[in-house]
Amino acid sequence: MRFASLLLLALAAAPAWAQEASHEGRTVSEWAALLDGGDAEARAEAADALCELAWRRVRMTHAVPALSRALGEPARAVALVAAQTLGRLGEAAAAALPALVAASADHPEPDVRAAALRALAQVPSRRDEVLPALLRGLADASGGVRAGACRALDHVGSLPPEAIARLVDRLAHDPLPGVRGSAAYTLGRARRPSRARRPAGAAGRGVGRA
Numbered sequence: 608m609r610f611a612s613l614l615l616l617a618l619a620a621a622p623a624w625a626q627e628a629s630h631e632g633r634t635v636s637e638w639a640a641l642l643d644g645g646d647a648e649a650r651a652e653a654a655d656a657l658c659e660l661a662w663r664r665v666r667m668t669h670a671v672p673a674l675s676r677a678l679g680e681p682a683r684a685v686a687l688v689a690a691q692t693l694g695r696l697g698e699a700a701a702a703a704l705p706a707l708v709a710a711s712a713d714h715p716e717p718d719v720r721a722a723a724l725r726a727l728a729q730v731p732s733r734r735d736e737v738l739p740a741l742l743r744g745l746a747d748a749s750g751g752v753r754a755g756a757c758r759a760l761d762h763v764g765s766l767p768p769e770a771i772a773r774l775v776d777r778l779a780h781d782p783l784p785g786v787r788g789s790a791a792y793t794l795g796r797a798r799r800p801s802r803a804r805r806p807a808g809a810a811g812r813g814v815g816r817a
Contacts, residue, residue: 628665630656635665639673642689647682654688661695668699675706678723683716690719694726701730708740717749724752728759737763738770745773750783757789766797 627634633641633656642653654677657670677689690710693700700707704727711723724744727737741763744756757777760770774797777790 628660628663628667630660635660635667635670639667639670642670642673642677642685647685650677650680651682651684651688654685654692658688658692658695661692666699667696668702671696671700671702674700675703678703678706678710678714678719681715683719686710686714686716686719687722690722690726694722694729697729698732700726701733704730704733704736708736711740711744717747717752720744720747720749721752721755724755724759728762731763734763738767742770742773745777750781750786753777753781754783754786754789757786757793761793761796766793771797 627636629635630638635657638653638656638660641649642657645653654674657667657674660667671693674689674693677685678693680686680689690707693703693707707723707727711720711727714720714723721744724741727740730737741756741759744752744759747753747756757774760766760774766774771794774790774794778787778794781787781790
């Protein structure tokens with residue numbers, strides 16, 4: 608009896624981070640399980656819930672595997688929000704890099720590819736793995752993805768000569784003003800190495816188009 612009382616007191620005094628966060632009555636683990644195994648509507652709901660939790664800066668590294676698998680969903684509503692959520696997690700989502708790289712190249716929806724590129728830029732500690740995917744994005748068939756790749760390159764530290772050359776090519780030859788503008792912005796910042804890189808805030812919330 609005394610042990611049970613002490614246990615209850617200890618749980619009551621436990622810091623908030625030691626208790627799993629919840630949203631709308633489900634914990635992070637429960638939402639992750641639903642994202643993995645629910646029907647299409649449930650998976651979309653789970654993706655939105657995990658995105659909301661990520662915006663609350665909840666510790667949810669254990670949801671990264673489910674979010675990584677969700678990037679393979681052909682349905683935009685699930686894959687896009689999964690990419691946005693991983694971007695919000697930043698370095699904590701480093702385990703998702705292979706899935707993000709694959710989605711940035713192969714997902715049929717351009718805004719999912721763009722969101723995956725933005726999420727990759729949130730993990731600058733893995734620059735050697737991230738940079739080739741961002742450079743590939745500069746040649747994507749979608750202008751929105753090309754522009755997103757230009758902006759993402761602003762967040763991976765100093766740029767190698769190849770990246771500068773590819774950005775100059777986009778600036779000179781891309782048919783879309785938005786892509787040329789994004790390339791110009793990143794090139795301008797690349798020439799000011801003393802200026803601190805701001806955190807990549809482009810990993811948008813919700814399901815807005817890229």
